[in-house]
Amino acid sequence: QQPDAKAPLFERLGGLRGITVVVDDFVDRLAKNRTIRANRAVKDSLDRSGAPYLKFQVAQMVCEVTGGPCRYTGRTMKESHAHLGIVEKEWAAMAKDFKASLDRFKVPAAEQRELFDIVGTTKADIVTAR
């Protein structure tokens, strides 16, 4: 028997402790990423609204969608990204940073895949330009 294999993804990610550590690292990478910062609207928004707010909202969302006890209260993905004109190559850059953060904190491949499948469902609402 492998009881852990059936635990909610939230728990397999280390709960809020694990999730907040990964999200903290991820948002820092994203905010420094050259491909991401080359998008003027994204750069201005990151510089203005700041990482702490984003970290809080993203962690809250990841907690909820992985089966944790949180309730996401932020704006919808469409509302918060449509004005940014995010393109495919910026999504790819984000995905790379995301993986780097998950790797850094040794999240196993299966959990990474599961999490990225969930995150991927937001893509159509986030990548709205070309």
Ligand code: HEM
């Ligand atoms: C290329 C990919 C992405 C970029 C460049 C990006 C950038 C941003 C920026 C700049 C904001 C602040 C918008 C504003 O306040 O004007 C934001 C908000 C947010 N993003 Fe993203 N994002 C990306 C992908 C994602 C993904 C994949 C998720 C999670 C599935 C996500 C979750 C959020 C959340 C929860 C907020 C806060 C919403 C609110 O203000 O209530 N983002 N993002």
